[in-house]
Amino acid sequence: MNGFVGKILRVDLTTKSITTIDTQKYEQWGGGHGIGSALFWDLVKDKRIDGFDAKNVVTIMTSPLSGTLVPGSAARTEIQGIGVQSSPIGWFTRSNFGGRFSPMLKFAGWDGIVIEGSADSPLWLDIRDDDVQLRDARTLWGKDTWETQQQIWNEVGKDKRYGGWEEPSDDQSQCTQRPAVIAIGQSGENLCRVASLVHDAGHGSGQGGFGAVWGSKKLKAVSVIGTGNITIADPKGLIDARLWAKRSYSFNVDDPEHVKELNSTTFSLGFGAPALPGSLWHRPKESRPHACIGCHSSCRSRHGTGLGNESTCATSLMYAPLDLRLHSGKVTRAIFWLLDRFGQIGAAFGLALLIGKQSPAAYVASDLTQKYGINSVELMLGLQYLRDLYKKGVIGPGKEIACDLPFDQMGSIDFAEKITRMIAYREGIGDDMAEGFYRAAKRWGRLEEDIHTGLLRYPCWGLPDHYDARAHLEWGYGSILGDRDINEHDFIFPLHLIPCLAKWQKKIPPFSAQEVVETISEKLVPYEGDPLMLDFSTENMYSQHIVKLVAWHRHYSRFWKQSALYCNYLFADFCNPRARDKKGLTGEGEPKFYNAVTGKNMTFADGMELGRKIWNLDNAIWTLQGRHRDMVHFAPYIYEVPFKGVGSLSKYFLPAKKNGTWEYRALKARQHDKEKFEAWKTAYYQFEGWDPRTGWPTRKTLDSLGMEYVADELQKNGRLGSDEEEGRS
Amino acid sequence: MTCMLACSLVHEGKENLSLSRIQVIQSSFEKYPRDIETRYVESCDLCAETPFWDEQGGADGKQACVEACPLGAVRLSTEISTNLEKGEGEVNFRGEGWKKIGYPID
Numbered sequence A: 001m002n003g004f005v006g007k008i009l010r011v012d013l014t015t016k017s018i019t020t021i022d023t024q025k026y027e028q029w030g031g032g033h034g035i036g037s038a039l040f041w042d043l044v045k046d047k048r049i050d051g052f053d054a055k056n057v058v059t060i061m062t063s064p065l066s067g068t069l070v071p072g073s074a075a076r077t078e079i080q081g082i083g084v085q086s087s088p089i090g091w092f093t094r095s096n097f098g099g100r101f102s103p104m105l106k107f108a109g110w111d112g113i114v115i116e117g118s119a120d121s122p123l124w125l126d127i128r129d130d131d132v133q134l135r136d137a138r139t140l141w142g143k144d145t146w147e148t149q150q151q152i153w154n155e156v157g158k159d160k161r162y163g164g165w166e167e168p169s170d171d172q173s174q175c176t177q178r179p180a181v182i183a184i185g186q187s188g189e190n191l192c193r194v195a196s197l198v199h200d201a202g203h204g205s206g207q208g209g210f211g212a213v214w215g216s217k218k219l220k221a222v223s224v225i226g227t228g229n230i231t232i233a234d235p236k237g238l239i240d241a242r243l244w245a246k247r248s249y250s251f252n253v254d255d256p257e258h259v260k261e262l263n264s265t266t267f268s269l270g271f272g273a274p275a276l277p278g279s280l281w282h283r284p285k286e287s288r289p290h291a292c293i294g295c296h297s298s299c300r301s302r303h304g305t306g307l308g309n310e311s312t313c314a315t316s317l318m319y320a321p322l323d324l325r326l327h328s329g330k331v332t333r334a335i336f337w338l339l340d341r342f343g344q345i346g347a348a349f350g351l352a353l354l355i356g357k358q359s360p361a362a363y364v365a366s367d368l369t370q371k372y373g374i375n376s377v378e379l380m381l382g383l384q385y386l387r388d389l390y391k392k393g394v395i396g397p398g399k400e401i402a403c404d405l406p407f408d409q410m411g412s413i414d415f416a417e418k419i420t421r422m423i424a425y426r427e428g429i430g431d432d433m434a435e436g437f438y439r440a441a442k443r444w445g446r447l448e449e450d451i452h453t454g455l456l457r458y459p460c461w462g463l464p465d466h467y468d469a470r471a472h473l474e475w476g477y478g479s480i481l482g483d484r485d486i487n488e489h490d491f492i493f494p495l496h497l498i499p500c501l502a503k504w505q506k507k508i509p510p511f512s513a514q515e516v517v518e519t520i521s522e523k524l525v526p527y528e529g530d531p532l533m534l535d536f537s538t539e540n541m542y543s544q545h546i547v548k549l550v551a552w553h554r555h556y557s558r559f560w561k562q563s564a565l566y567c568n569y570l571f572a573d574f575c576n577p578r579a580r581d582k583k584g585l586t587g588e589g590e591p592k593f594y595n596a597v598t599g600k601n602m603t604f605a606d607g608m609e610l611g612r613k614i615w616n617l618d619n620a621i622w623t624l625q626g627r628h629r630d631m632v633h634f635a636p637y638i639y640e641v642p643f644k645g646v647g648s649l650s651k652y653f654l655p656a657k658k659n660g661t662w663e664y665r666a667l668k669a670r671q672h673d674k675e676k677f678e679a680w681k682t683a684y685y686q687f688e689g690w691d692p693r694t695g696w697p698t699r700k701t702l703d704s705l706g707m708e709y710v711a712d713e714l715q716k717n718g719r720l721g722s723d724e725e726e727g728r729s
Numbered sequence B: 001m002t003c004m005l006a007c008s009l010v011h012e013g014k015e016n017l018s019l020s021r022i023q024v025i026q027s028s029f030e031k032y033p034r035d036i037e038t039r040y041v042e043s044c045d046l047c048a049e050t051p052f053w054d055e056q057g058g059a060d061g062k063q064a065c066v067e068a069c070p071l072g073a074v075r076l077s078t079e080i081s082t083n084l085e086k087g088e089g090e091v092n093f094r095g096e097g098w099k100k101i102g103y104p105i106d
Helices: A023-029 A032-043 A101-105 A146-155 A210-217 A235-249 A256-261 A319-325 A330-341 A345-355 A361-372 A376-389 A411-425 A437-443 A447-453 A473-481 A492-504 A514-524 A544-561 A589-598 A605-627 A634-641 A675-686 A699-704 A708-715 B002-012 B064-068 B096-100
Strands: A007-012 A018-022 A060-061 A079-080 A092-097 A112-116 A123-128 A131-136 A182-183 A197-198 A203-205 A221-225 A287-290 A300-303 A652-660 A660-665 B022-026 B036-040
Touching: A007 A023, A007 A131, A018 A023, A023 A032, A032 A060, A032 A079, A032 A092, A032 A112, A032 A544, A032 A605, A060 A210, A079 A101, A079 A210, A092 A182, A092 A197, A092 A605, A101 A221, A123 A146, A131 A652, A146 A197, A146 A221, A146 A437, A182 A652, A197 A210, A203 B036, A210 A221, A235 A589, A235 B002, A256 B096, A287 A376, A319 A330, A319 A345, A319 A361, A330 A345, A361 A376, A361 A411, A376 A411, A376 A437, A437 A447, A447 A634, A473 A544, A473 A675, A492 A514, A492 A652, A514 A652, A514 A660, A544 A675, A589 A605, A605 A699, A605 A708, A699 A708, B002 B022, B002 B064
Parallel strands: A007 A112, A123 A221
Antiparallel strands: A007 A018, A060 A079, A060 A112, A079 A092, A092 A203, A123 A131, A182 A197, A182 A221, A197 A203, A287 A300, A652 A660, B022 B036
16 A cells, blocks of 8 residues: 555535545555546445535545655645536536645545535534544635635644644654645635635636535535655655656756757757746746645746736636736737737737736736636636627627626726626626536527637537647547546647747747657557557548547546646656657656555556546446437537637647658648547447447446446446447457 | 655655655745745754665765755755845855746846
C-alpha cells in the first residue's frame, strides 16, 4: 500500500455518520478517477437519479502520487458524481483541481472522501488528522469562498498544533501549515448549475456544477489539515527520478541557453514550460510564479496588487478581451472592429493583448467568479453570447430579453460586478443564466435558432465550447463520447498551439510536422507506429486511424491523468524542447514515478489497459443513466456551419499528410458530416468492443476486463450490449 | 513547497511536511510578496546525513532542497543578507533570466 495511506473517509450528511472504507478494496483501480468510479458504482444503486438527489454520491479522490515529490502530480484532486450542468441530463462526470488539497488529505491519513446524503442545515467538514467532525456552517452560509476559507483557517488555527507550530520539537503531530479548504460560494448555495468548488484563491473544480450539488447537500466546505506520513516504496528512486526530470526535461531560468531558446520559435507549453502563468491578460509587473505543491512548473502567479491571484487560463480569458475592448485607444478599437467584421476574434484579442490597454477589471472579474464560485468557462462563452445578442438588439432594456445590464460598459468593473451577482443570487435574468447558457437560451426561446447558427457555441451535451470539434478531432469525439468538454491538452500543444504561435509570427516552428508526428506516434503505446493517427486532414477525419487516436486518448487520460493524477497542463509530454533529443518523457516518466512511489512494476502499457477498464466502467454508468448511441450527437451547428478558425486570419494549423509529405496544414473551413460521423461511431464502438447498435458495453468485453459484475448489472437492467454485434478490430 | 517534500524524503524516506527542516507557509489571498512566509528549524544538517539519497551533502556538498527547487529559490550562502540583518525584505535570487521572462528582479 505504498503511496496510499490506507483509508477513505465516508460521510453521510443525512445521518451525520462518519465511517471509513479500506482503500485496499479499491487499490486495483490505481487511484483518483478509477477509485472514484468504482466507489460510485458500488454506492449508488440507482444510477438514474438526478444530480440534486440526496442519494447522489460525490467522491473526492487523491492518487498514490499525491503529496509526493513526483513532478506535476502531487497536488491534483479528482471530483466525481452525477453533475447538474450537462443536457439533456446530468451525466456522471468529473472535474479536477490542484493547489494543496490532495497532499493535505493524504497527510491527514485519507486517500479520499465520499460524500453521501443531504443535511437539513448547513454544515462544514473539519478534518484534523483522524479527528473528523461535521460542524455547523450557518455562520458561513451566505459568505463567499474566500471569506469562508479564511474564517475556517482562523477557526482551525485556534488549535495550536495546526498552524501554530513555532519551535522545533520531537512531536510530529504539529505543523506550520494552514488547512486546505474547498468551499462553495453563493452560487453553489443558490443551486446555480454553473457553480464551482473553489480552493485557495484560484484553484477550482468548475465543470459539472458540483458547487450546486454541494449546495443541495447543504455542504459549505471541506477543510483538512494533517501531520502524518506517506510511505514511499523507493525513496532514493523517487529523488533520483525527480532530479532526472528536472535536469533533462525542465526549464531552468538560470540557464542562459534555456532563456535564449525561449522565443516564439521554441515557445514552450507543457512539461518543459518556464515558470510563466497561463493567464491571458496583462500580467502585473509585481508578481511571482505560483505552483501547486510539488510542481516543477508554475502556471499561475500572485500579484503585488493581490488582484487576480492564482487565476489562469479561461478565468483570465473570460473578461480580458472585453476589458481591452473598452479601455484601449481608438486605434486598437478600430482594429477590433475590423477583425470582428471578418470573424477574427482570436486575432483581435491577440493584437489587443500586445498593444491594447487593460484596466483592473479583468482581474476583478476573475476574482468575482472565484469568490461567488461561478464556472468561468460558462461565463466566458456566455459573455460572448450575450454580446452577440446585444449587438443583434435582442437583449437589453425593453428588448426581447429584458434586462438592465449596462451592455455598453461590458469590460468595466461595474458590469462584472452586476452580472456575477445576478447569476450567483439568481436575480432577474440571472436566474436563467444560473442554469447555464444552454438552458438560458431555451428559456429565452432562442435555443433552436442559435444552436443551428452557432451563435450559441455549445457543441456537446449543452456545455460550452473549448477547442472546436470540427478541427480538433480527438477533442470533439472524446467530449461527445464522454460526459463533458474533455479539457485534455495532450495533442493541442505540440500539434496545434506551438506551430500556430510560431507560424502566426512568421517564425519556424521548433519541430517540423514530420518530427512531431514521428515522435508522438512512437509514444502511442499500444497503438504505436501509426503516424496517420495524427493526420487531421478532412480526408482522414472519419478513418480507423482516428478511431485509434481517440481510444488511446480516452484510455491514457482515464488512468495516467485522471487516476494517477498527472497534471493535464504538463502531461502527456510528447515533444520537449528541453530534452536532448527533443522527445518528451511520456512513456518512460509516468511509470517510473508511479513505481518509485508504489513499489509496483507497472508498465506504461499496463496503465493504458487500466485506463481502458476505467473508461468501460464509466460507459457502463452512462449506459445505466440512459445513454444510447442515438443520443450521441454534436449540436446542429457542428454539422451545418463550417468552422473557419479563431486564430490569425483563419490560418488554423494542424498536421496533415499530402503526397507522402507531412505539413502543418491551414485547415480549410469544414463541418462534420452527420452520416460519416455515424459510421465513425460504429467503428469506434466496435473497436472498444461495445455494441455498435447501442454503444453499450458487452459481456465479452467486460468479462475480459474482469468486470463480470458490471455485465450482470447491465443485463439486469436490460442494457447489456449484444456480443454478436461487437467485433474488436 | 518542493523543498519541503525533498527534505522529508531524503532524510526520513517518507513524505510529510511536518518532517521538513524548512517550512514554507503560503497565503493565497495576500499580496505579493507577503503571500509566502518561510521558517527554518535548527536541525537542518545541510543534507550531511541523508539515508535516502546517495549524494554527498554537507556545506561542501549538495542539499536536496537546493537541487530539487525548480526556481532556484533556495541556495546555501555564507553571507547574511543585508536586508535580513535589517529585519526586512527577502534575499533576492532572481537573476537576468527572470528579467528576460518578464519578472522584476529588483
